[in-house]
Amino acid sequence: MRRLIEKINIKYSLALIAIVGVSLLQACEEEDATIGSPMVTSFTPTAGGPVGTFVTVSGKYFSTTKPTTVKFNGVEAETLEVSPTSIQAIVPAGATSGQISVEVEGYTGTSTSAFAVTSGTPAPVILSFSPTTGNGVDDVSVTIKGVNFSTTAAQNIVKFNGVLAAAPTSASARSLTVKVPAGVTTGKITVEVQGAPSIATSPADFTAVSPTVASFTPKSSIVGSTVVITGTNFSPTAANNVVKFNGVNATVSQATATSLTVIVPAGATTGKVSVTVDEKTGTSTDNFTVN
Known part of the structure; x- marks a missing residue:
């Protein structure tokens, strides 16, 4: 009877070791898939663009906590925001047409299609603005954050849902400060930069408040x-x-x-x-x- 009990205990111990081993193996595989193998599935704009263009790289297994590098045909780019499935990057000076790669701690994922680096002026992009509400009679200033604005204030044409605002009171390539125009209504903010190929539109509405x-x-x-x-x-x-x-x-x-x-x-x-x-x-x- 004693030997039988010992055999049963050994069998249960071996089974437990096997279960623990499988669990550890799965955990390691999941960790490798999460932090070890970034994948680039797409990017926008798909048609490419000149140096300075704002590009959204989409994929899987990007990291918000570990060093993440984006390269355009081997040239490292500035990254603005990183999530597990998306990276905002700027086409760097010296970049040429080719694949976009994302590197996370030595592991690299590369796009299947090439990004075409063209000549010309990059398009402006609005990323955010603050405050998000106001009226046009109380001297409310809104700070617009983005990329590829003109540092010459008068070359940035800003509208609130189609209502033209006065020239920005301050301007840099990444930020504009403008006064909310009288008669403003709820809707998107747009920025048109002289010489740029397209007009930037805010991702959210500016809300015109009513009494x-x-x-x-x-x-x-x-x-x-x-x-x-x-x-x-x-x-x-x-x-x-x-x-x-x-x-x-x-x-x-x-x-x-x-x-x-x-x-x-x-x-x-x-x-x-x-x-x-x-x-x-x-x-x-x-x-x-x-x-």
Whole structure:
């Protein structure tokens, strides 16, 4: 009986060792596949471009924690952002037409097709912008980040959903600072650089904010009395807020982004209170009663 038990224990021990060994082997294979063998599956623009062109390299097993190098036909490129499946790179000076390669800790993956390095001016690209909301009357400045902008401010034509902005107040190849134009509406920001082959479009919308009227105090009063309106997206500059009592313009004496102090105007009648900022209007749900 003792020998039988010993044999059973040996069999179970061998089985356990085999299971552990297989698990370790699988883990090693997965690790090798993850950090050891980058794959380049595609790149955009597929038609190629001149030195300075922004290129997105797509694939698998790129690393965000280990040294990652992108090369254009053997010439190392600047990388802007790396994820496990995508790398943003800039075509480097001295690059010639050929394969794009990605190297991660000595392991290299190479594109099957060649990237054609051409002559000319690289296209601008918008990567991000901040802030992402605002209006066109409060002197809001937006910083646009990207590549291939002109360092001469006037050569960058910036539009907010088609509305032309003034020339940037500062400009570099990677950043523009512009004032939001009056009459702005929600939509994409575009940058056209003189001499560039295409126009850059932002990946996200700039949101043009509209005022909202939440409440007012008192709910009723006489002409000439003071009323405090609360809400959102008012202009801190009193003159930029157009307030009406049932269609009659009122005078704004004090203003913050969330509160307006106004005088009930002569000729006002019972009805809604509205606030307009940069051609956008918010209207109260309740009526103000003129006594």
